Amino acid sequence: MIEQKVVTPEQLFFEAEREEQFITGSEAIREAIKSANVDMAISYPITPQSESMHLVGDIFAEGYIKEYFRGENEFAVMSSVAGAAMAGVRVFTATGGPGTLRAFEMFPTWSGSRLPIVCAFMTRGINSPLTIQPDTLEMAYMLDTGMLMLHAENGQDLYDMVLKAFVIAEKPDVHVPVGVFADGFFVTHTRDKVNIAPADMKLPSYNPNCAPVPAMDMETVPFRQMRDPFVMKSNFISYAAHASWQQEILAAAERARKYIDSLLGGLIEVENEDADILIIASGTAVSQSREAIQQAKSEGLSVGLVKIKSLRPFPTEQIRRLAAKAKAVIIPEFNRVGWLCREVKTAVDDTTKVVGAPRVFGGMTMPPQLIVDEIRRCANE
Numbered sequence: 001m002i003e004q005k006v007v008t009p010e011q012l013f014f015e016a017e018r019e020e021q022f023i024t025g026s027e028a029i030r031e032a033i034k035s036a037n038v039d040m041a042i043s044y045p046i047t048p049q050s051e052s053m054h055l056v057g058d059i060f061a062e063g064y065i066k067e068y069f070r071g072e073n074e075f076a077v078m079s080s081v082a083g084a085a086m087a088g089v090r091v092f093t094a095t096g097g098p099g100t101l102r103a104f105e106m107f108p109t110w111s112g113s114r115l116p117i118v119c120a121f122m123t124r125g126i127n128s129p130l131t132i133q134p135d136t137l138e139m140a141y142m143l144d145t146g147m148l149m150l151h152a153e154n155g156q157d158l159y160d161m162v163l164k165a166f167v168i169a170e171k172p173d174v175h176v177p178v179g180v181f182a183d184g185f186f187v188t189h190t191r192d193k194v195n196i197a198p199a200d201m202k203l204p205s206y207n208p209n210c211a212p213v214p215a216m217d218m219e220t221v222p223f224r225q226m227r228d229p230f231v232m233k234s235n236f237i238s239y240a241a242h243a244s245w246q247q248e249i250l251a252a253a254e255r256a257r258k259y260i261d262s263l264l265g266g267l268i269e270v271e272n273e274d275a276d277i278l279i280i281a282s283g284t285a286v287s288q289s290r291e292a293i294q295q296a297k298s299e300g301l302s303v304g305l306v307k308i309k310s311l312r313p314f315p316t317e318q319i320r321r322l323a324a325k326a327k328a329v330i331i332p333e334f335n336r337v338g339w340l341c342r343e344v345k346t347a348v349d350d351t352t353k354v355v356g357a358p359r360v361f362g363g364m365t366m367p368p369q370l371i372v373d374e375i376r377r378c379a380n381e
Contacts, residue, residue: 004064004202006037009167012203013160013263018195025152025187028159028194029094029120030055033064036118036166037202039089040067044077046099047132048184049122053094074099078106078119085115088208088215090166093117096184097124100138110177111146111249114213116169116206117177120162123283123334124184125362133363134184136283139311140339142179146249148256149312150264151282152182155192157309164263166203172210174256176249181311183334186284253313260310267310268318275304277378278326280319280344282308285332285366292371301379308340316347323348328355328378332371336361 007016012035023031029052033041041060043053060068071077074095084091095103100121110117125131126138142149150165152158158180165178182188208215260267271293279289286307293303306322308315323329323344331341331354341356348354355378358370 002200004200006204007201009203009263012197012201013164016197016201018197020193021196022191023155023194024189024191025155025158025182026052026055026189028155029162030059031194031196031199032159032162033092034059034199035197035202036092036163037090037205038065038092039206040069040084041065041092042069042071042077042080042084043093044071044074044095044099046074046096048124048134048188049094049096049099049120052120052122052188056092074103075106078103078110081117081119082106082110082113082115085110085117086113086215088206088211090206091117092119094120094122096122097126097132097138101126101141104141107142107145107147107177112245114175114211114252115177116166116175116211118162118165118169119177119179120158121179121181122184122188123181131363132184134186135335135361135363136181136183136333137335137337137361139181140335140337143312143339143343146176146246146253147312148176148178148253148310150178150180150310151308152180152187153283153286153307154187155190155194158182158187159194159196161264166206168256168259168263170206170210171256171259172212174252174259175212176252176256181283183284257313260313264309267308267313267315269307269309270304270322272302272304273306273322274325275302276327277301277330277375278304278306278322278328279330279332279371280306280308280340281332282311282340283334285334288366288368289332289371291368292375295368295372296375301375303375311343314343314347319344319347320349323350323353326353328353328381330355330357330371330374330378332357332366333359334361334366335359
């Protein structure tokens, strides 16, 4: 391991000279964790996440991480990660697909406990018959866990989002977990150019004394998440306590907006926003949309693009404003339920202009031509 120096997040994210590397998304996670000053990583293998945590284990051997463990299953991993975070250490893990669902009970528990855990989710099919191919259906289940949710388009997004997620999660006025989602295989196993910060720099350590709830240690009586016995009772005080706490978790996510804006350059990115036809997408559907827009441009069709980087918090007001000017809004997705379409429809005033298509699922790719067909159809209506 090379000697690392602690630098400010601003210096690491924006000022340090970066090196371009041609790497996979899994390798991008390895590089992010090198600079994240992580105390502990806990893993359990599941495709397509296995390689990323294997690589994190490699850098543990090199000294970049203080502790590294393998859990006995996904639920055990997420429970162990919660215990580590309750004790006041910076932790990282990753999962995907059926692993996400097996561990699902723990995610709202993380949020309710105000644990600043960062977890990478490599999305894949979750329904029978079994598939290891990419599908973002699991993200539909995660939307109401209280977790912040970022969606990476490519390896660069994945690197930046994982590294910056620690800073966002640990802000005292936020202090909830962050899930960084990437479309399995499309991102995790595809090589791309990724600009990497120097490996001799790392983030400052996590300071649990800045947490809104005390860490659990030898001098702090447990539990971090349940210190008052009345919350277990069936009475009005219990109901009020639970309701107000859930409202506080939602408020914490809202307070994260300003940090996502400053560190990730906003919750969305917009191109050609005044076009009559607007595509709204997240993840690798953004990349396919870019190709479709180029094809449409060659046919004389003007199309705008809204890339959504943050799903929780959701850019509701920005989507409402952008959609109001458009004749049609096309939402391509890599899942069958159209969870992003649902989110957009809750934000816009006129839902009749929202086109929830094309959708592919079960691991299928999305030919840009499918998006072009929707663009033509909307242009001719």
